[in-house]
Amino acid sequence: MSKQDDHFFNTFSIVIGGLVAFSIVLFAIAYNVGAPFEAARIENDSVMTAKVQERTAPIGKLAVSGQDNSAIPMVTGHEDAAPAASALPVPKTAEETFKAVCSTCHTAGIGGAPKAGDHAAWQARIAQGKTTLYEHALKGFQGKNGVMPAKGGRADLPDDLIRQTVDYLVKLAQ
DSSP, X not given: OOHHHHHHHHHHHHHHHHHHHHHHHHHHXXXXXXXHHHHHHHHHOHHHHHHHHXXXXXXXXXXXXXXXXXXXXXXXXXXXXXXXXXXXXXXXXXXXXXXXXXXXXXXXXXXXXXXXXXXXXXXXXXXXXXXXHHHHHHHOEEOSSOEEOGXXXXXXXXXXXXXXXXXXXHHHHO
């Protein structure tokens, strides 16, 4: 390479570097000058504020085991959508609850669940007393023989209905 080529390459590199640096400085100045105006425009835009509130709103409420959570609405995120509670209606009786919720595990013995009507499998559990059975059904239980999810996995069921369903299962096992 000749001396002239080296000089041209060095000069060209300096000019390009200077233009890049100048562009970065211009972008920084434009951002600092325009940012307060943009922030004020967004704050005064009621549609934008409503959308931000909607997008940052809590997605749900916490269902606490052992408490009546039936009053907690199911949040879908869409105002026009039907509430999720209507997709899974709350059973009215213990028998309906057993058929709709409990039978999934207590018919086939899934997860170590004692089968409905199996006197031998229920005998030791019934011996613990109804208070213990109610507590395990309401709050959930994990023992060496299996797992019982709180309220059978249906936090929307009222506590009284769970107790009635426990009584129903005990009656089937006696």
